[in-house]
Amino acid sequence: MRTVDETPPATLPATGTVRLPASRRVLDVVVALTLLVVLAPLLALLALLVAVTSGRPVLFRQPRTGEGWREFTLYKFRSMRSGSAGPQVAGGADPRITATGRLLRRLGLDELPQLWNVLRGDMTLVGPRPEVPDLARRYPPEHQWVFRHRPGLTGPCQLRSRAYADRLDGRPDPEAYYLRVLVPRRTALDAEFLNRATAWNVVRYLARTALYVLRTPWDEARERRGGGS
Template sequence: MSAVPLTPALRTLDIVVALTLLLLLSPLLVLLALLVTVTSGRPVLFRQQRTGAGGQEFTLYKFRSMRHGCAGPGVTGGSDPRVTRLGELLRRLSLDELPQMWNVLRGDMTLVGPRPEVPDLARRYRPEHQWVFRHRPGLTGPCQLRSRAFAAQLDGRPDPEDYYLTELVPLRTAMDAEFLADATVRNVLRCVSRTVRYVLSGVLEEVGRRRRTPRGVPGGGS
């Protein structure tokens, strides 16, 4: 499977944005690493093989949001019991994804593109959806901006992986195709802007939820 190369302009944008964010957010990254260590122990980072451009695998980095060593399906629902209390917050605010800026800087990923898929699920995509693996996966993208809604749809499914592959993957690849048909610098920046608003909406939802929850109640702000 041949990879679709990035244009020089998009690759330059990846490097500039990823490097800038890594430098500016370094205090936050250190704080999050300490919080994961204190609440969940080591390892701080979750490392997993994902399918990159041209079907080549790479190691993806995230802050660990799940209990170490827990087995389960390859997809995570909105109320997955494997997710730690801190991990739930990190996922809701998309903070667990921040280490992937290193993947963008390395060239494994790009700022905006398809969701990076685990190899086992990638191999099980229907043939008409396999085209998506010709493209470099993205830190964000149209599908990632609906991650909360997609995750909620997996809750309570007897076979979440089957539902993901048969119902969600067709929706995801259709959304990816629409973006990739016009993946210009302008549209990348537009999606990045939407991502900032998406993250801020998660922050506001979390603040509102904690204000509505009485202190001392599980899940509250105590």
């Protein structure tokens, strides 16, 4: 079994498509549709919150690289100032992030519109993080294999998103650090999951994601208490 510190062999092809099993596609549709219905009031409330505090547009739309290098439009609640320019990766303290956006990012709520991407088949529930096309093309060749797979709403990398974002703060070239240091770590974690991407492991990661979101306020309160001691 591949450990988190290992990467797939460099000979693994970077092109082509690894098809999603039918059982996982059924699980995607059932879970995404159920959550979109159940969370509809929360989605409406978040949309209103973004509109009131940050203006329009409420949704952030961006091309991302999907399964087999096919590009699709990803949807998120907008968490940055409209029209702000800068690196294609954002640190935890990025000044482009709005106050509301910072809260949404910390709780992972800005990602909820991607349930629509899952329902459409652009994404799956658990898989590699969807990447910006320009950064995807700049991945080291030995890590481009990840774009053969369908990206996920959550996954081992997404559960470390806060820690990864914090490591970008203060970097003179955050994109270079991201590609040189974080991408190899992320693809190693993706490989570990994809080697055992069963329906049960998908359910397990969904449970871990729910726990991650619920624990975030508690963890941040504990960090603040520790910082003030």
